[in-house]
Amino acid sequence: MRTALGRLRRHRAALLFGALFLVLVGVAVAAPLWKDVAGRGPLANNLEGQVVLGGKEVNVVSLEGVPIDPTWGKQYFLGADTNGRDSMVRLLYGARNSLLIGVAAALFTTLLGTLVGLLAGFFRGAVDGVLRSILDVIWAFPVILLGVALGTALALGGLNLGIVTIDGESKLIPIVVIAVVYVPYLARPVRGQVLSLREQEFVEAARAQGAGPFRTMFSEILPNLTSTIVVFFPILVANAILLEAALSFLGAGVRPPEPSWGNMISVGVDRIVTAPHLAIAPGIMLMLTVLSLNAFGDGVREAFDPRAKLRMDA
Amino acid sequence: MGRFTVRRLLQMVLVMFAVSVLTFLIFNVIPGGDPAVRMAGKTSNDSTIAAIREEWGFDEPVPVQYVVTMRKVFTGDLVSYTTQLPVLDEIVMGIPRTLSLAIGAAILWMVVAVAFGLYGAMRAGAFGDRLITVLALVGISMPVFWVGALMNYYLGFKAGLFPNGGYVELTESPLDWAYHLVMPWTALALLFIGIYSRILRSNLLDTMNEDYVRTARAKGLSERRILIRHVLRTSMIPFVTLWGLDFGLVVGGGAILTETVFDLQGVGQYAADSIELLDVPPVLAVVMLAAFLIVALNAVVDILYAVLDPRIRITG
Numbered sequence: 001m002r003t004a005l006g007r008l009r010r011h012r013a014a015l016l017f018g019a020l021f022l023v024l025v026g027v028a029v030a031a032p033l034w035k036d037v038a039g040r041g042p043l044a045n046n047l048e049g050q051v052v053l054g055g056k057e058v059n060v061v062s063l064e065g066v067p068i069d070p071t072w073g074k075q076y077f078l079g080a081d082t083n084g085r086d087s088m089v090r091l092l093y094g095a096r097n098s099l100l101i102g103v104a105a106a107l108f109t110t111l112l113g114t115l116v117g118l119l120a121g122f123f124r125g126a127v128d129g130v131l132r133s134i135l136d137v138i139w140a141f142p143v144i145l146l147g148v149a150l151g152t153a154l155a156l157g158g159l160n161l162g163i164v165t166i167d168g169e170s171k172l173i174p175i176v177v178i179a180v181v182y183v184p185y186l187a188r189p190v191r192g193q194v195l196s197l198r199e200q201e202f203v204e205a206a207r208a209q210g211a212g213p214f215r216t217m218f219s220e221i222l223p224n225l226t227s228t229i230v231v232f233f234p235i236l237v238a239n240a241i242l243l244e245a246a247l248s249f250l251g252a253g254v255r256p257p258e259p260s261w262g263n264m265i266s267v268g269v270d271r272i273v274t275a276p277h278l279a280i281a282p283g284i285m286l287m288l289t290v291l292s293l294n295a296f297g298d299g300v301r302e303a304f305d306p307r308a309k310l311r312m313d314a
Numbered sequence: 315m316g317r318f319t320v321r322r323l324l325q326m327v328l329v330m331f332a333v334s335v336l337t338f339l340i341f342n343v344i345p346g347g348d349p350a351v352r353m354a355g356k357t358s359n360d361s362t363i364a365a366i367r368e369e370w371g372f373d374e375p376v377p378v379q380y381v382v383t384m385r386k387v388f389t390g391d392l393v394s395y396t397t398q399l400p401v402l403d404e405i406v407m408g409i410p411r412t413l414s415l416a417i418g419a420a421i422l423w424m425v426v427a428v429a430f431g432l433y434g435a436m437r438a439g440a441f442g443d444r445l446i447t448v449l450a451l452v453g454i455s456m457p458v459f460w461v462g463a464l465m466n467y468y469l470g471f472k473a474g475l476f477p478n479g480g481y482v483e484l485t486e487s488p489l490d491w492a493y494h495l496v497m498p499w500t501a502l503a504l505l506f507i508g509i510y511s512r513i514l515r516s517n518l519l520d521t522m523n524e525d526y527v528r529t530a531r532a533k534g535l536s537e538r539r540i541l542i543r544h545v546l547r548t549s550m551i552p553f554v555t556l557w558g559l560d561f562g563l564v565v566g567g568g569a570i571l572t573e574t575v576f577d578l579q580g581v582g583q584y585a586a587d588s589i590e591l592l593d594v595p596p597v598l599a600v601v602m603l604a605a606f607l608i609v610a611l612n613a614v615v616d617i618l619y620a621v622l623d624p625r626i627r628i629t630g
Binding site for chain 2: 133136137139140141142143144145148149150152153156157238242245246249250251252262265266268269272273276279280283286287290291294295298
């Protein structure tokens with residue numbers, strides 16, 4: 001573990017991209033500061049307003065419905081969207097949602113995937129049979145098809161789990177959907193590892209000392225899964241952010257007017273001929289974020305587990 | 315061997331069954347999902363809703379509805395709730411489009427990825443290798459519909475190099491067919507080129523350290539011959555497997571985003587449009603098609619590997 005961290009510390013490119021990701025997180029955290037500069041929030045429509053540009057008053061949204069291009073000034077730095085909202089402010093607040101969803105979904109996948117893989121690999125037999133069948137079923141869907149079907153259905157009906165109910169508008173819906181869809185990608189390799197770990201001597205020793213199954217699982221086997229999980233995590237966040245964008249494009253991601261890079265790109269794609277900046281700016285932010293995570297993830301993999309076979313579909 | 319195959323096929327049928335139940339349930343248990351209410355439209359009253367409910371069998375218990383619907387999946391009699399068109403016809407119409415997208419993109423991404431992978435492995439660490447590594451990373455870091463939209467705008471709309479959307483039958487004009495598909499192929503292939511060239515490069519580098527490669531080198535074979543005949547050949551087995559699986563995924567509607575952004579009206583786009591309308595029959599049909607392709611191709615791969623490697627049969 002310590003040597004792996006040392007190797008990561010010497011991996012300059014990975015550190016650079018890791019730093020880029022942290023900068024992007026910082027930018028998202030600082031979103032309210034720019035809101036104060038621009039003087040309007042991410043949800044504030046402005047269909048009839050004007051801004052002063054080069055001494056002239058210009059409509060934020062033209063009479064034909066075309067939003068203003070980037071002004072590169074305090075107000076409407078990156079232009080407006082078709083509702084006259086400030087694109088820069090939305091971009092920064094969208095960063096919060098995209099990053100939140102990416103990290104939260106990845107955490108949730110990690111939790112579920114590790115647990116399922118542990119239980120299936122450790123108990124084998126019937127437990128393994130049931131859990132593996134569930135994973136096989138999720139695996140049999142194309143990721144996006146399952147994601148958008150679940151996302152659409154849950155957005156309409158909300159989610160009722162007995163104790164907790166989640167409103168259909170909630171950001172938890174895309175988080176849960178994305179997390180569930182990616183569980184097999186982690187649970188399968190974890191299960192495989194647990195299957196071989198449980199046969200090793202240190203596990204036998206723990207059992208001989210009277211450790212119960214759960215104690216063996218969590219304090220003996222789990223620590224040995226750390227590198228697999230660490231290697232997976234950045235890639236998982238990257239893919240979760242991409243999937244949120246894809247779901248938004250198909251109308252099943254973060255619900256407008258709340259901004260996310262995904263739903264901003266999807267609005268921009270529809271209006272690309274009249275206002276290309278609407279698609280370009282959030283797309284570049286998303287690409288930089290995912291790229292920084294993927295490149296950092298590569299470095300982490302080389303440092304921790306060069307032979308790890310990772311595969312994710314977007 | 316026979317037992318392994320039977321067990322694998324049985325497992326496949328069970329997964330397909332579970333997939334169909336899950337898809338059916340996703341759209342049936344949601345509140346506000348009552349198809350009769352939506353089919354009746356805005357100016358409906360209770361009696362028309364009740365009539366639709368009876369006509370389409372929505373008043374039956376969910377398990378009965380499931381059985382009836384699934385029977386129609388197999389007889390090809392499924393009808394869309396919204397357009398009331400036969401689902402089979404729509405899928406038959408979409409398949410050539412989806413196949414056209416899949417075939418061209420798959421060839422493109424395979425050829426480019428093999429070239430990139432070989433170059434990267436031969437010149438590991440050199441400038442060209444690093445450049446390819448970065449490009450591959452960028453390729454897997456962009457949403458495919460965003461790339462597609464930018465291509466549409468800059469190459470299609472502004473530069474006028476390629477047609478904006480539309481699809482021409484291959485039988486009508488092969489040249490026009492390809493011309494219309496260049497941008498969709500490229501957009502879809504970019505992602506896979508990123509994934510595949512990375513995988514191939516690392517597989518090749520792993521294989522180069524194997525004993526038999528050292529033997530070949532000791533025999534005095536040329537580097538080129540070693541790379542092509544010994545290293546590439548071994549690395550290609552898992553690689554081609556993956557290719558087959560991904561091809562199945564794209565044909566089964568996995569290229570929803572590419573199809574939608576280029577308005578190809580293939581199977582994936584049909585599924586996406588139907589999901590938006592909560593139109594269960596088309597969604598069910600496409601999901602079953604996709605799941606069948608994925609599960610069947612996986613089973614074929616497993617069985618083939620078991621034929622090649624007897625150890626798998628025991629543990630499988």
